Amino acid sequence: MIRKTVDNVQEALKGVQDGMTFMLGGFGLCGIPENAIAELVRLGIKDLSCISNNAGVDDFGLGLLLQKYQIKKMIASYVGENDEFERQMLSGELDVELTPQGTLAEKCRAAQAGFPAFYTPAGFGTEIAEGKETREFNGKMYVLEKAYKADFSFVKAWKGDVAGNLIFKGTARNLNPCMCGAATITVAEVEELLPAGSLDPNEIHVPGIFVKRIFQGKDYEKRIEQRTVRQRNK
Amino acid sequence: MLDKNGIAKRIAKEVKDGYYVNLGIGIPTLVANFVQEDLSVEFQSENGVLGMGPFPFEGDEDADIINAGKQTITTLAGASFFDSATSFGMIRGQHVDLTILGAMEVSENGDIANWKIPGKMVKGMGGAMDLVASAENIIVAMMHTNKAGESKLLKKCTLPLTGVGCVKKIVTNLAVLEVIVGGFKLLERAPGVSIESIRNATSGTLIVEGDVPEMKV
Numbered sequence: 001m002i003r004k005t006v007d008n009v010q011e012a013l014k015g016v017q018d019g020m021t022f023m024l025g026g027f028g029l030c031g032i033p034e035n036a037i038a039e040l041v042r043l044g045i046k047d048l049s050c051i052s053n054n055a056g057v058d059d060f061g062l063g064l065l066l067q068k069y070q071i072k073k074m075i076a077s078y079v080g081e082n083d084e085f086e087r088q089m090l091s092g093e094l095d096v097e098l099t100p101q102g103t104l105a106e107k108c109r110a111a112q113a114g115f116p117a118f119y120t121p122a123g124f125g126t127e128i129a130e131g132k133e134t135r136e137f138n139g140k141m142y143v144l145e146k147a148y149k150a151d152f153s154f155v156k157a158w159k160g161d162v163a164g165n166l167i168f169k170g171t172a173r174n175l176n177p178c179m180c181g182a183a184t185i186t187v188a189e190v191e192e193l194l195p196a197g198s199l200d201p202n203e204i205h206v207p208g209i210f211v212k213r214i215f216q217g218k219d220y221e222k223r224i225e226q227r228t229v230r231q232r233n234k
Numbered sequence: 235m236l237d238k239n240g241i242a243k244r245i246a247k248e249v250k251d252g253y254y255v256n257l258g259i260g261i262p263t264l265v266a267n268f269v270q271e272d273l274s275v276e277f278q279s280e281n282g283v284l285g286m287g288p289f290p291f292e293g294d295e296d297a298d299i300i301n302a303g304k305q306t307i308t309t310l311a312g313a314s315f316f317d318s319a320t321s322f323g324m325i326r327g328q329h330v331d332l333t334i335l336g337a338m339e340v341s342e343n344g345d346i347a348n349w350k351i352p353g354k355m356v357k358g359m360g361g362a363m364d365l366v367a368s369a370e371n372i373i374v375a376m377m378h379t380n381k382a383g384e385s386k387l388l389k390k391c392t393l394p395l396t397g398v399g400c401v402k403k404i405v406t407n408l409a410v411l412e413v414i415v416g417g418f419k420l421l422e423r424a425p426g427v428s429i430e431s432i433r434n435a436t437s438g439t440l441i442v443e444g445d446v447p448e449m450k451v
Contacts, residue, residue, distance in 0.1 A: 027281040027318070028304040030297060053318070080357035081304075089356065098349075098356070101280060102322025102364030109319040120326065121367035125345075125398030128363065158298075170298035170315055171282050177317040205317075222297035225304035229292040 004164035023153035023179040024052040031172030035217045036154035049073040077101035110147035111182035117146045150183035160190035164208030181210030189217035243268045258335030259303040261375040280361040285313025326368045333369040339391045342438035344401040344413040347393035366397030378406035385437035422449035
């Protein structure tokens with residue numbers, strides 16, 4: 001067995017530098033690598049390019065890095081819910097590349113799986129396709145999209161073992177598996193780090209080969225963006 | 235004239251037994267409340283869940299179980315979770331039978347705009363571009379006019395496009411329309427709404443053939 005464990009978040013983020021490109025898992029605030037983000041804020045590294053589905057909210061998630069002006073470029077599919085983001089984008093301080101969500105996921109997965117590019121119908125005929133190669137297959141038009149290149153990917157899982165195998169919970173899975181092994185170094189933080197052999201190989205969502213470093217995360221806040229409930233029958 | 239729930243109620247009639255359905259944010263989300271209970275239908279949310287149920291009871295919310303609108307949800311028997319690439323594989327691969335989404339503008343050739351107002355509002359397209367480019371069966375749920383009273387059914391969209399030539403059917407507070415060659419074909423009128431008032435609220439070409447029935451909701 002190849003051990004992937006590191007002692008803590010400091011160890012896990014060794015090598016991060018100004019100007020790097022990061023992938024960060026999560027959808028909204030669900031399944032985001034809270035510990036890695038907190039450490040990036042503490043380290044204060046800047047001029048970062050971040051690939052993530054969203055940009056957090058003003059005071060949580062990637063919003064924490066935006067507050068400190070650590071992000072130079074944001075690649076995301078949806079950036080509502082964040083006033084500071086909007087302000088930095090409209091003032092031109094922040095470079096923003098909006099990408100269809102399925103394309104964003106696939107650009108990560110392509111990097112993981114060794115595809116340099118792929119064709120997708122998403123965005124054909126829109127400004128997203130401007131300057132990109134397009135091609136017809138079976139009478140339908142497609143846009144050529146390239147795989148991302150990133151230095152680190154930061155993902156968050158529910159359970160993991162020392163071999164780096166990961167299991168996610170609910171929709172906190174989202175883009176996390178697509179980003180594993182899609183950057184030079186993949187760092188996984190988990191709610192529960194278990195000894196080898198504790199996880200059933202049949203149940204693994206991401207095999208440890210895609211994970212370089214794994215650590216036991218702590219103090220998860222798991223904020224809910226839209227708390228929607230129904231009343232119990234009286 | 236219909237309210238938002240009325241629009242959702244009318245669209246619910248388009249949901250057939252055995253359908254996998256993706257519901258967008260806003261009016262589309264309401265459709266789930268009106269689907270006939272005896273139908274076998276599964277709702278997909280593109281962040282990675284199939285078999286969505288209603289909102290959880292107070293106190294049962296789980297931060298790890300949300301829909302694409304970031305709302306806390308529940309799952310029903312037979313539900314599954316998956317990663318976002320797999321989720322869009324379902325969409326792109328046309329395994330999802332029906333997509334219902336909102337729009338700011340629709341043009342008479344089926345173009346749709348719903349992600350950006352240059353200089354004013356840039357929230358991003360989320361999964362909308364993937365959905366409209368891939369789905370065979372797309373229904374747009376929206377008000378017939380915007381807050382300024384201007385028609386949202388146009389000859390040509392003025393806002394940046396989300397997809398081209400993809401919308402087949404539109405349900406608004408005034409009418410049910412089909413996008414056909416040459417314009418918007420009026421299929422049904424909302425209760426108490428005249429063809430004339432629909433014509434006045436439609437800036438694109440409105441095609442009226444024969445008697446147009448009032449919709450049953």
